[in-house]
Amino acid sequence: MEREYMNLPVVRKLAEKEQVGWRNPKKLSWEESKGILPVTASEVEDAKARLARFAPFIQKCFPETKESGGVIESELVPIEKMKELLNQEFGGTIEGTLLLKKDSHLAVAGSVKARGGIYEVLKHTEDLALEAGLITVEDDYSKLASDECRKYFSQYTIQVGSTGNLGLSIGIASAAVGYRVVVHMSADARQWKKDLLRSHGVTVIEYESDYSEAVKQGRKESDADPKSYFVDDENSKNLFLGYAVAAGRLKDQLTEQGICIDEEHPLFLYIPCGVGGAPGGVTYGAKEIWGDNVHVFFVEPVEAPCMILGMATGLHHEISVQEIGLTGQTHADGLAVGRPSGFVGKVMDPILSGEFTVHDKWLYEYMRALIKSENIFIEPSSCAAFEGPLKLNQYEETRGYLQEHGLLEKLPNAVHIAWATGGRLVPEEIRREYQNTYLEE
C-alpha cells in the first residue's frame, strides 16, 4: 500500500516535471465551506484594525509610506498590451480584462511578504507593548518609535527561516521596531538579499540545506531563548491573516476602477505559491468577499510543486517534493519550497479552484514579455502568475472546471488578476542578469 499516491495521474505528472493544470477535486461551494474553516471573517477584521492602529507608526518608521498615511498597499493596473502579447506570442486565448496586482512594488519589503511578514512583527510588538504597559489600544502608536520603546524592544529577538523575501520583510520590519533579528537563510537565498539584510543590522545565518531545514534550525534556536519569537512560515496564522487583509483593499480598488464582480463577471486570481501562506491568505480573504464569484488558482514551479502535491495526496505537510524525486530547486526565488504549510493546505481544500505548474524557462520569457509590453519589471518567480490566464482554458482539467461552473460563456466578461509577488528591491545588475537568462525546457 506504500506510496499509493503514485497512482494518482497528477502525482505521476508532477514526478515527471510535466507542466500541469490541476483542478482541486475537494472544492466545495462557499456556502458549504465557510462554516468549516479554521479562520473567521472577524479575525481578518481584527488584523485590518490592527494595521490601522499601526499606520502612524509605519508612517514614522518608513517615510516611503507617508503619502498613503502608513498603509502599505500596491497598485492594481490593467495590462492590456501584455494580454495581447500573451495571446499573440505565447499561444494564449485570454478574453476579458487582465490586471496586474503590483505587490512586487509594495513599500518596505518590495514583495507580497510586506503584508504577512510586517503584520506578524507588528502583532507581536503590540502584544509585548500592551503587556508592558507601553501603550493602550487607544493610543497613537507612533509613540512606539520613541527611544524608550526601542530600548525596550531591543532586549527581544525575532527569528525567521527564509528563502529570502520573508527574511527581508521580517528583518527590515523588526530592525525598524528595534528588535535583535536573526534570519536563517536556506542555500538558495540570493547574496544580495543577505547583503541588504546585513546592512539593516540583521544577523544572517546561512545553511547549506533547503528552506525546511533553515526553518527547523531557526525554530530550534528561537525556542531555546525565552526572549526570542519565531515567525513560523510553515504554521503561522498571523502571517495568513496579514495576507488576507489584501482582499478588502482589492475590492476597493476594483470599485474605484469601475470594475464589477458578480455572477456574470467572474474574478480569477492567479498567485505564485511557495509554502502557501501568502496565496492562501489572499484566497481566504477573496472568498469571504466574492464567494463563488471568485476562482483562485495557484502557480508553482515544476521542481517545487509542494502545495499541489500536499493537496492532491491529502498528505499536506507530511509529504515533500523530494519524496517523488524532485529537487525542490528552482530559479523562482521564494517558491523553492519542498514541503507546504501544514495549516494552509487544509484551509485551501474546500476553497481553492486549482493550480498550474510552470517550467522555470517560462518565468524569464514572461518577465521579458512584461517589460517589452508594459515596461514593468517584476521578479521571475512573480511571473509564474501569467501561466494561469494563459493556460486556464487549455488544460482539460481546468477547462472542465470552467465548463462545470458555467464559466466558459462568461469568459468575455472575466476579470483576471495576475498577482505580482515581488521585484522592487532587485538590484539593477541582477535585473540585467535575469534579462539575459534563457533556459531550455
Ligand SMILES: *Cc1c(COP(=O)(O)O)cnc(C)c1O
Ligand atoms: C514568498 C513568495 C511567494 C509565495 O508566498 P508563500 O507564502 O511562500 O506561498 C511568491 N512570490 C514571491 C516573490 C515570494 O517571495
